[in-house]
Amino acid sequence: MTFSRAIKIAPSILAADFADFGAECRAIEAQGADWVHVDVMDGHFVPNITFGPATCAAIRPHIKGVMDVHLMIAPVDSYIEAFASAGADVITAHVEAGPHIHRTLQAIRGAGCKAGLALNPGTGLDAVAHLLDMIDLVCVMTVNPGFGGQKFIHSQIAKIEALRKLIGDRPVHIEIDGGVTAETAPLVAAAGADVLVAGSAVFKGGSAQQPQAYGDNIRAIRMAAEAALL
Numbered sequence: 311m312t313f314s315r316a317i318k319i320a321p322s323i324l325a326a327d328f329a330d331f332g333a334e335c336r337a338i339e340a341q342g343a344d345w346v347h348v349d350v351m352d353g354h355f356v357p358n359i360t361f362g363p364a365t366c367a368a369i370r371p372h373i374k375g376v377m378d379v380h381l382m383i384a385p386v387d388s389y390i391e392a393f394a395s396a397g398a399d400v401i402t403a404h405v406e407a408g409p410h411i412h413r414t415l416q417a418i419r420g421a422g423c424k425a426g427l428a429l430n431p432g433t434g435l436d437a438v439a440h441l442l443d444m445i446d447l448v449c450v451m452t453v454n455p456g457f458g459g460q461k462f463i464h465s466q467i468a469k470i471e472a473l474r475k476l477i478g479d480r481p482v483h484i485e486i487d488g489g490v491t492a493e494t495a496p497l498v499a500a501a502g503a504d505v506l507v508a509g510s511a512v513f514k515g516g517s518a519q520q521p522q523a524y525g526d527n528i529r530a531i532r533m534a535a536e537a538a539l540l
């Protein structure tokens with residue numbers, strides 16, 4: 311994974327057909343997805359349950375590019391090895407998931423993965439300030455984690471701008487997660503984000519059997535984001 315701050319679209323399979331994940335991953339990549347965002351939820355850190363390492367291992371052969379695993383679980387550390395062995399390229403943990411985030415990030419990199427740090431909407435950048443040399447990505451949640459299809463929380467734009475300044479020229483991605491559409495993508499791109507997660511905005515109107523809409527949706531988000539950078 312060479313570092314680039316070019317806009318990347320990362321569809322979240324939370325909005326995909328849960329009965330057809332392999333075909334859905336192949337379809338979104340064929341239609342232009344840069345990363346595949348995999349939302350792991352434990353029903354404890356967030357009020358929803360999705361899937362675990364076994365599902366990640368099962369979909370790995372169907373993903374040519376980056377498998378971007380978002381762990382909305384607590385505790386995290388005891389599961390890192392399993393997600394790394396399942397083939398995760400990026401493992402992102404929530405700073406709110408436990409008291410030892412520095413150790414968690416060490417463990418993610420120790421397992422050979424890129425380390426991501428996720429911040430809930432209520433969490434400030436002081437949580438990042440002392441970890442900048444431990445991370446490859448910061449995921450700014452623009453919804454409260456647990457569900458797709460929620461409304462974008464606009465107050466997070468100022469956080470993204472401040473984060474972009476804090477990161478400077480370090481090779482650290484800014485990922486935005488939640489409520490990203492062709493309407494909100496320009497706002498977050500202009501604020502400094504480079505990885506845009508989108509679930510409902512990508513999967514709406516299509517299927518693995520008729521994936522044209524996926525391509526149209528990905529292009530709409532990407533063009534809107536890139537237009538904001540001209």
Ligand code: DX5
Pocket residue numbers: 322324325347349380382453454455456457458459460487488489490507508509510511
């Ligand atoms: C929410 C997840 C997001 C979500 C995005 O807890 O982390 O990745 O799937 O879904 P949309 O794009 O529909 O808001």
Ligand code: ZN
Pocket residue numbers: 322347348349380487507
């Ligand atoms: Zn996510």
